[in-house]
Structures are given as structure tokens and as C-alpha cells.
Amino acid sequence: MPSGIYVAMGLMSAGFLTVLTFAFSSKMGLSFGAIFFFLAVCFAIPRPVPAPGSRTSALRLQDFLKWVIDTNTGRMTAGSATVLVLALPFLILCFEIAVATIAALI
Numbered sequence: 001m002p003s004g005i006y007v008a009m010g011l012m013s014a015g016f017l018t019v020l021t022f023a024f025s026s027k028m029g030l031s032f033g034a035i036f037f038f039l040a041v042c043f044a045i046p047r048p049v050p051a052p053g054s055r056t057s058a059l060r061l062q063d064f065l066k067w068v069i070d071t072n073t074g075r076m077t078a079g080s081a082t083v084l085v086l087a088l089p090f091l092i093l094c095f096e097i098a099v100a101t102i103a104a105l106i
Contacts, residue, residue: 002060004061013043013089020100069081
């Protein structure tokens with residue numbers, strides 16, 4: 001996976017926790033800190049430790065976009081795969097912003 005996509009996914013996940021922490025920090029600040037720690041570990045450990053037999057560096061985005069990705073539901077372009085990878089973190093972030101807005105208004 002290209003580094004830019006990996007970083008975008010990590011930033012959206014961290015953004016989710018940041019919004020959650022600021023919205024509800026008085027009640028669960030320590031819990032959110034622990035969740036952020038585990039999330040950071042999950043994104044940090046795979047970065048320096050590549051899988052056995054794999055390349056040692058991430059693909060460049062231009063190289064990645066030339067590939068066709070095989071999935072369980074068929075083949076898709078790299079652009080479509082990127083949208084699928086980033087869709088869930090984006091939707092979670094949007095949902096959390098909506099929850100924080102509702103909590104602030106109530």
C-alpha cells in the first residue's frame with residue numbers, strides 16, 4: 001500500500017479519536033488515551049517490519065495505480081481499492097463529528 005494511503009487512513013482514525021476525546025473528555029479521557037495508544041501501535045508496528053518475502057519499501061502511488069487488485073468479489077482497479085480502503089475510516093470520522101455535534105447541541 002502506498003505511504004500516502006496508509007497515512008491518510010491513520011490520520012482519519014486518529015481524527016476520529018481526537019473528535020471523540022474533545023467531545024467527551026470530561027468523562028472518558030483516560031480510556032480514549034488508551035485507545036489512541038493501541039491505534040498508534042497498530043499503525044506503527046507494520047511500518048518498519050515488512051512481511052517475509054515482501055518488498056522492503058512501500059509502492060509509489062504511480063506504481064500502485066497501474067495494478068489491478070484481486071478481491072473476493074472480483075478484480076478492481078487500484079483507484080477503486082483505494083476508495084474502499086479509505087471509505088470506512090472516512091465514514092467513521094463523519095459519524096463521530098455528527099455525534100459530537102449532536103452532543104454539543106443537547
